[in-house]
Amino acid sequence: MSTASTNQTGAPDQDRRKAPAGERVADWADGRLGIYTLAKANMRKIFPDHWSFMLGEVCLYSFLIIILTGVYLTLFFHPSMNEVVYHGSYVPMQGMRMSEAYKSTLDISFDVRGGLLIRQIHHWAALVFIAGMIVHMMRVFFTGAFRKPREVNWLFGFLLMVLGIFTGFTGYSLPDDLLSGTGVRIADGLILSVPIVGTYISMFLFGGEFPGTDFVSMFYSIHILLLPGIMLGLVVAHLILVIYHKHTQFPGPGRTNKNVVGMPLMPVYMAKAGGFFFLVFGLIAALSAIATINPVWVLGPYRSDQVSTNAQPDWYLGMSEGLIRAMPGWEINLWGHTLVLGVFIPLALFGVVLGAIAMYPFIESWVTGDKREHHLLDRPRNAPTRTAFGVAWITAYMVGLVGGGNDLWATHFHLSLNAITWFVRIGFFVGPVLAFIVTKRICLGLQRRDREKVLHGRESGIIKRLPHGEFVEIHEPLSQEQLHTLTSHNQPQPLELEPVVDENGVQRKAGTMQKLRVKLSKGFYGEGSQIPKPTAEEFQEITSGHGHH
Numbered sequence: 001m002s003t004a005s006t007n008q009t010g011a012p013d014q015d016r017r018k019a020p021a022g023e024r025v026a027d028w029a030d031g032r033l034g035i036y037t038l039a040k041a042n043m044r045k046i047f048p049d050h051w052s053f054m055l056g057e058v059c060l061y062s063f064l065i066i067i068l069t070g071v072y073l074t075l076f077f078h079p080s081m082n083e084v085v086y087h088g089s090y091v092p093m094q095g096m097r098m099s100e101a102y103k104s105t106l107d108i109s110f111d112v113r114g115g116l117l118i119r120q121i122h123h124w125a126a127l128v129f130i131a132g133m134i135v136h137m138m139r140v141f142f143t144g145a146f147r148k149p150r151e152v153n154w155l156f157g158f159l160l161m162v163l164g165i166f167t168g169f170t171g172y173s174l175p176d177d178l179l180s181g182t183g184v185r186i187a188d189g190l191i192l193s194v195p196i197v198g199t200y201i202s203m204f205l206f207g208g209e210f211p212g213t214d215f216v217s218m219f220y221s222i223h224i225l226l227l228p229g230i231m232l233g234l235v236v237a238h239l240i241l242v243i244y245h246k247h248t249q250f251p252g253p254g255r256t257n258k259n260v261v262g263m264p265l266m267p268v269y270m271a272k273a274g275g276f277f278f279l280v281f282g283l284i285a286a287l288s289a290i291a292t293i294n295p296v297w298v299l300g301p302y303r304s305d306q307v308s309t310n311a312q313p314d315w316y317l318g319m320s321e322g323l324i325r326a327m328p329g330w331e332i333n334l335w336g337h338t339l340v341l342g343v344f345i346p347l348a349l350f351g352v353v354l355g356a357i358a359m360y361p362f363i364e365s366w367v368t369g370d371k372r373e374h375h376l377l378d379r380p381r382n383a384p385t386r387t388a389f390g391v392a393w394i395t396a397y398m399v400g401l402v403g404g405g406n407d408l409w410a411t412h413f414h415l416s417l418n419a420i421t422w423f424v425r426i427g428f429f430v431g432p433v434l435a436f437i438v439t440k441r442i443c444l445g446l447q448r449r450d451r452e453k454v455l456h457g458r459e460s461g462i463i464k465r466l467p468h469g470e471f472v473e474i475h476e477p478l479s480q481e482q483l484h485t486l487t488s489h490n491q492p493q494p495l496e497l498e499p500v501v502d503e504n505g506v507q508r509k510a511g512t513m514q515k516l517r518v519k520l521s522k523g524f525y526g527e528g529s530q531i532p533k534p535t536a537e538e539f540q541e542i543t544s545g546h547g548h549h
């Protein structure tokens with residue numbers, strides 16, 4: 001229906017000059033918020049396409065799902081350790097004494113409409129969120145996306161991961177059932193093992209001797225306000241930086257350090273992202289509807305004189321738990337104080353591992369001396385030392401995880417607990433070294449294969465018999481696009497020790513750090529760490545004339 005009409009007096013019609021409704025709303029909003037310039041600058045922003053770039057989105061969407069479901073839970077959860085008697089609908093616990101926190105978690109699970117589903121979605125989304133972050137971090141690591149200028153964004157991401165782990169832990173502790181109480185007890189043990197300040201921190205957190213009467217309410221504020229608040233700010237900063245730096249892209253024809261090839265934010269990327277949000281939500285909801293997670297009614301309320309069997313932390317803390325389980329129970333007594341090395345060393349090691357992850361971009365650029373900007377990603381095989389290092393790290397993590405579930409491995413596979421402990425003790429040191437060597441060899445093998453492919457073409461699988469009886473396989477030459485992708489990477493040279501005598505004839509001694517740097521740099525780029533890619537001359541010589549060999 002048209003809105004145009006003339007009025008009785010023949011005066012120009014107001015309606016005719018009226019813009020469409022959408023434009024008027026946009027005008028109204030622009031006059032007050034100035035969104036036009038912002039939108040103009042960003043709506044057509046180009047995003048490159050690769051499945052691995054969806055991992056950051058998985059983090060984002062699961063974070064949103066956690067917040068949405070978390071808000072629902074706050075409506076019914078009572079963060080109090082006051083003792084009450086249970087009279088809800090779960091019959092086996094009728095008349096039992098328990099904290100209000102535990103009672104309200106049972107109520108959420110059995111009496112609140114949709115409560116159990118929302119609890120399960122919250123918990124499953126938390127597991128997916130942290131898994132998503134770690135896999136996203138691996139993508140960024142293995143492709144070298146953390147290099148200049150994205151080091152600060154790596155740090156923002158790293159903080160998000162650490163805060164996510166802490167938020168998960170505080171959430172896990174809220175229901176105050178036997179499992180979460182056992183987890184908190186382990187955390188208290190870790191805190192107490194820290195020399196000098198440990199006792200004070202523990203007293204502060206628990207309002208006196210463990211478990212005290214305060215920690216649920218304190219953890220609650222930390223869990224629903226403090227940490228998610230900081231994380232929300234960090235996520236926004238993280239995404240602003242992604243837009244500011246523009247996204248990296250894999251090398252390919254037409255892609256350079258100075259452009260981005262892909263689809264515009266509006267409408268293509270937005271439509272994709274919207275759909276993907278519902279996919280992630282749907283999958284997590286389906287998982288939560290069919291797979292029980294943290295059935296708090298099984299173990300009963302927390303009592304500090306009881307420990308549940310089968311106690312497992314959520315998966316992301318499995319490694320630190322494994323290190324504690326595998327560590328010998330060493331203790332030193334000094335001047336009337338006990339230093340519990342059996343607990344303190346794993347705690348310190350966890351801290352060192354986290355610190356190394358945070359600092360990695362800076363360490364790598366110091367070792368390699370690479371201070372250039374990088375907007376094109378590395379194919380993992382073309383950075384064998386970094387790739388091998390990442391796989392070694394994952395191996396150490398996995399071995400620790402086996403240690404964290406040693407009881408489950410023992411019961412499910414009929415293994416001795418001691419054998420598993422020794423496997424973890426040895427595997428934690430030997431596994432990463434083996435993984436490093438094997439991965440590096442695989443990367444070099446793949447580089448050799450790329451070189452072969454460039455020089456001799458792709459094996460076609462077609463066998464030809466020559467007149468004199470010899471069989472040869474036809475090799476098909478690669479397309480220009482493939483040739484470009486396989487040869488466009490840089491092959492930097494390792495750093496050299498500076499001359500001992502400089503141009504003025506002054507003697508200089510290379511410092512230990514300098515020597516270490518050169519050594520590490522050789523490890524990265526030296527002989528045995530990269531297969532020279534074919535030169536243009538080699539390519540010309542081999543490809544001129546024949547299509548097989």
Ligand code: HEM
Nearest residue numbers: 053055056057059060133137145154157158160161247248
């Ligand atoms: C709440 C957690 C996180 C969210 C919501 C998030 C979200 C995102 C999104 C949507 C992108 C762009 C798409 C992509 O490359 O996947 C991105 C890129 C990036 N993220 Fe995250 N991320 C999170 C955690 C992390 C972590 C743990 C790290 C590393 C320690 C990290 C480092 C980076 C870096 C360096 C980029 C730029 C990559 C590039 O341009 O290729 N992020 N992030």
Ligand code: HEM
Nearest residue numbers: 070071073074077119123126167168171172174224228294
């Ligand atoms: C990264 C952020 C978060 C993570 C990783 C996380 C994780 C968890 C986990 C694992 C639990 C235990 C669930 C259970 O099995 O009972 C939990 C409980 C809870 N969370 Fe969160 N959460 C996060 C953010 C939030 C936010 C933003 C809110 C509120 C606005 C919230 C509110 C709650 C409440 C009220 C509980 C206790 C209820 C219950 O345990 O059923 N959470 N959280």
